[in-house]
Amino acid sequence: xxxxxxxxxxxxxxxxxxxxxxxxxxxxxxxxxxxxxxxxxxxxxxxxxxxxxxxxxxxxxxxxxxxxxxxxxxxxxxxxxxxxxxxxxxxxxxxxxxxxxxxxxxxxxxxxxxxxxxxxxxxxxxxxxxxxxxxxxxxxxxxxxxxxxxxxxxxxxxxxxxxxxxxxxxxxxxxxxxxxxxxxxxxxxxxxxxxxxxxxxxxxxxxxxxxxxxxxxxxxxxxxxxxxxxxxxxxxxxxxxxxxxxxxxxxxxxxxxxxxxxxxxxxxxxxxxxxxxxxxxxxxxxxxxxxxxxxxxxxxxxxxxxxxxxxxxxxxxxxxxxxxxxxxxxxxxxxxxxxxxxxxxxxxxxxxxxxxxxxxxxxxxxxxxxxxxxxxxxxxxxxxxxxxxxxxxxxxxxxxxxxxxxxxxxxxxxxxxxxxxxxxxxxxxxxxxxxxxxxxxxxxxxxxxxxxxxxxxxxxxxxxxxxxxxxxxxxxxxxxxxxxxxxxxxxxxxxxxxxxxxxxxxxxxxxxxxxxxxxxxxxxxxxxxxxxxxxx
Numbered sequence: 001x002x003x004x005x006x007x008x009x010x011x012x013x014x015x016x017x018x019x020x021x022x023x024x025x026x027x028x029x030x031x032x033x034x035x036x037x038x039x040x041x042x043x044x045x046x047x048x049x050x051x052x053x054x055x056x057x058x059x060x061x062x063x064x065x066x067x068x069x070x071x072x073x074x075x076x077x078x079x080x081x082x083x084x085x086x087x088x089x090x091x092x093x094x095x096x097x098x099x100x101x102x103x104x105x106x107x108x109x110x111x112x113x114x115x116x117x118x119x120x121x122x123x124x125x126x127x128x129x130x131x132x133x134x135x136x137x138x139x140x141x142x143x144x145x146x147x148x149x150x151x152x153x154x155x156x157x158x159x160x161x162x163x164x165x166x167x168x169x170x171x172x173x174x175x176x177x178x179x180x181x182x183x184x185x186x187x188x189x190x191x192x193x194x195x196x197x198x199x200x201x202x203x204x205x206x207x208x209x210x211x212x213x214x215x216x217x218x219x220x221x222x223x224x225x226x227x228x229x230x231x232x233x234x235x236x237x238x239x240x241x242x243x244x245x246x247x248x249x250x251x252x253x254x255x256x257x258x259x260x261x262x263x264x265x266x267x268x269x270x271x272x273x274x275x276x277x278x279x280x281x282x283x284x285x286x287x288x289x290x291x292x293x294x295x296x297x298x299x300x301x302x303x304x305x306x307x308x309x310x311x312x313x314x315x316x317x318x319x320x321x322x323x324x325x326x327x328x329x330x331x332x333x334x335x336x337x338x339x340x341x342x343x344x345x346x347x348x349x350x351x352x353x354x355x356x357x358x359x360x361x362x363x364x365x366x367x368x369x370x371x372x373x374x375x376x377x378x379x380x381x382x383x384x385x386x387x388x389x390x391x392x393x394x395x396x397x398x399x400x401x402x403x404x405x406x407x408x409x410x411x412x413x414x415x416x417x418x419x420x421x422x423x424x425x426x427x428x429x430x431x432x433x434x435x436x437x438x439x440x441x442x443x444x445x446x447x448x449x450x451x452x453x454x455x456x457x458x459x460x461x462x463x464x465x466x467x468x469x470x471x472x473x474x475x476x477x478x479x480x481x482x483x484x485x486x487x488x489x490x491x492x493x494x495x496x497x498x499x500x501x502x503x504x505x506x507x508x509x510x511x512x513x514x515x516x517x518x519x520x521x522x523x524x525x526x527x528x529x530x531x532x533x534x535x536x
Contacts, residue, residue, distance in 0.1 A: 004393065005113060005297045005338070006043035010036045010107045012339045015503050017100055026353035028098070035103070042085070042107045049079050050114035052111070058402050062253035064243040068252045069196040073118050073244070077199035077331035088128055089138050094145035100353065103397060105345035108287050109338065113301070116406045119135075121154055121194040123291075126129055126208055127283040128155025134452050135268040135276040136221070144204055144225065153227075154200050156208040158189040158257060159277065166419060168274065169218040173209040183266065184396035185209055185226055185238070185259040187249070191413070195255030196228075196240035203228040205238070205257070207264065208273050223273030226264035240263040248405030258297030281414060282367060288414045290341045290372035292378030295407035296334035299385030302400050303327060306389050317388075326388050332511040332519065336493030339372045339388065339500060344370045361436045366492075368424040372417035372482075373489025375410035382407040418465035421481035424488075425470060434463045438490075444495045451516050452498055455491045458527050462487060480530045487526035494520045 002010075013019045014032040023030040057072040080086065089104035090096025104126065111119035129148050132141060147153040164171035173187025186209055189195075196203070207224045214220030241256040248486050268276040290319040307318035307327060317323045347363035350356040382404040386393030411417045429437060437460075444456040466484050470477025494516055501512035 002040050002043050003047065003110075003301075004038050005110065005133050005301075008335060008338055009109065009342070010039050011504070012342040013039070013106065016339055016499055017102060019100060019349070022346070022349055022353060026376065027156050027268060027405055028353070030100070038099070038103055039110075042110050045083055045085065045112040046114035049076055050111060050118055054115035054118075054277070055238060055399055055402065057115060057251040058406075061250040061251075062117075062243055064253070067239050067241075069240055069243060069255065070198050071253060072251050073121075073197075073199055076115075076118060077121070077151075080122065083139065084150075086151035087127060087149045089125040089126075090145075090149040091133060094129075094133070094141065095149040101348040102342055104347040105286065105290050105341055108290045109294045109297065109341065111334075112291045113297040115251075116214070116291065116294065117158075117249045118289075120249065120252045121197070121199070122151075123284065123287045124193050125151070125153075125158055127157060127281070127287070128204060130283045131276060132225070132267070135227075140265065141223070143231070144227075147202065148204060151200045152200060153204055154194055154197070156192050156195045156203055156257075157204050157281075158192055158195070158205050160191045161188060162190055166416070168208065168221065168488050169216075171208060171210070171221065173207065173259065175209040175222065175224055175266075176210055176317070177212070178263070181265060182193060183211075183223060183224060184261040185264045186261060187259050188241070189257045191256045192255040193255045193413075194253060196243075197253055201229065206267065206277065207259065208277060211270055218274050220271055222270050222271040223267045223276045224264040225267050226259070226262045230263060247408055249409060270465070284414045285367050285371040285420075286341070286344055288410055289337075289344070289367070289372075289374035291369075291410050292374035292376070292407070293334060293337045293341050294376075295378035296330065296337060296381035296404055297412065299336055299382040299403045299407075300327070300330045301373070301399065302403065303330060303385040303388040306392070306398070306400075310390075316451065323388055326384050328511070328514050329519065330384055330388075332497065332515040333377050333381055333493070335500070335508070335511055336497050336515060337370075337377050339496035340370055340489075340492055341367070341374065343496060352376050361432075362440065365424070365428050365436050368428065369485055369488050369492065371414065372420040372485050373493070374410070375407075376486070377489075378410055379404070379406045381534045383393075386501070387523045397527035399432070417485075418482055420484040422478050424467060425477060425481045426474075429463060430468055430470060430502065434467055437463050440492075444491065447495060447498045447499050447502070449516060451520060452491070455494065455520055455523050458524065459491050462527050462530055463516070465530060465534065476534060480533050483526045483529045483533070486522040487530075490523035490526070491518055 031117035060072045063070045087096040089099050092098040161171050165520050175183040204227050208221050224424045237260045241258045244254040310317045344366040347359040350359035386400045389400050392398045445453045497515050500508035
């Protein structure tokens with residue numbers, strides 16, 4: 001029997017974002033039955049292979065000793081590889097199945113909800129694959145992509161340094177030419193997810209570094225690829241210097257990586273590394289936004305089970321009005337974010353399968369909203385899940401505390417949510433004067449719900465307000481960027497639920513009605529915050 005999340009994902013893919021019709025037009029038809037079968041099998045794998053070990057993996061954690069890292073995932077990763085899951089949406093020419101990105105997004109949610117620490121490895125590998133597909137030479141692609149697509153190698157993204165976090169323009173890692181297209185990498189990178197582990201024999205690292213003739217700032221950054229083990233079978237000059245002790249995701253090794261002359265190759269053009277790396281980062285931001293959905297789903301799964309069996313006052317606490325309210329809020333927010341993630345992923349598919357250039361603009365607009373709003377809701381929902389459990393939620397044995405600990409990183413990495421809000425305002429809205437947002441809101445207004453139409457009109461007005469503020473005073477505009485993005489998320493979440501309710505009123509009407517009555521007004525509070533801040 002499929003989980004509720006899988007049922008909702010199948011509904012969202014087949015009846016909300018229209019994946020069967022999209023693939024029909026692309027000449028690679030997937031029926032609704034095909035999509036259901038893939039999602040149900042992914043759900044089975046995650047529930048039977050990943051979920052049962054997640055709590056034990058968290059307690060064991062990743063362990064560092066003498067430059068090596070051991071994880072609790074060797075058996076699970078072998079089954080991941082055997083099932084071919086890494087290849088799900090990778091290109092056929094490199095050994096992948098070539099299935100739509102929307103299906104990988106569904107797998108990402110199911111995997112993250114089952115065991116976030118495990119799924120972070122495949123998520124980063126998928127991002128590295130995407131970057132290489134777009135920026136590697138044919139020769140590089142032929143050598144590196146097949147083992148990554150099969151899962152024989154994993155991929156890691158190496159940006160951050162002790163002195164260079166959000167400001168990558170000051171990074172110090174350097175690349176010295178060795179001749180014959182080879183370079184020696186020198187430098188230290190930190191916070192490298194799955195930078196070292198014992199699940200595969202090789203790891204490919206995408207590393208930002210500077211060439212000797214690099215201009216200062218971000219325009220002087222190049223992208224390089226290097227592997228843990230070189231083609232001749234010898235160990236490369238790189239090593240893990242330690243792993244971080246963290247609040248959550250204990251079984252995911254977060255590594256300090258030391259590059260001590262590691263042999264590497266340039267990926268893409270010299271001094272154009274940041275745009276190339278953003279291919280991987282944007283892929284990861286969609287994945288992290290989906291991770292926020294997964295944290296909500298995991299918290300809801302635990303809270304519903306506990307509330308159904310915990311009896312107080314002669315009845316299950318699920319029947320107590322305030323607990324029922326909390327559970328309904330968890331359900332409706334998680335469903336709204338889930339459908340928004342699928343809507344965002346469908347933009348990737350519309351561009352890739354149909355060559356729809358407009359889908360790229362929509363994807364650019366939705367990605368920071370999904371990443372920030374989705375992960376903020378994931379943290380809130382995980383916290384509410386603990387509240388449903390009461391004192392047991394604060395006890396590790398219940399599992400609810402782990403969900404919250406794991407969820408808290410998501411608003412931080414792949415660009416903090418404040419940076420996502422600034423990106424939305426400065427790089428997306430300001431780029432076209434808000435035209436893409438207004439086009440999206442025109443679609444929202446076509447939903448026949450007066451509450452939603454009013455919220456969309458208010459968001460349209462707020463768009464003009466924040467753009468005007470940004471034009472007058474960049475700091476003033478950016479000071480309300482988070483409030484603006486949050487309001488946009490609440491409105492678009494309502495739009496997704498209203499569409500679901502219109503498609504299947506009996507299944508999705510209650511969640512949509514609850515959301516529009518009780519949660520959509522949170523956008524109004526954000527609009528008032530923007531007005532108040534800019535009037536000060």
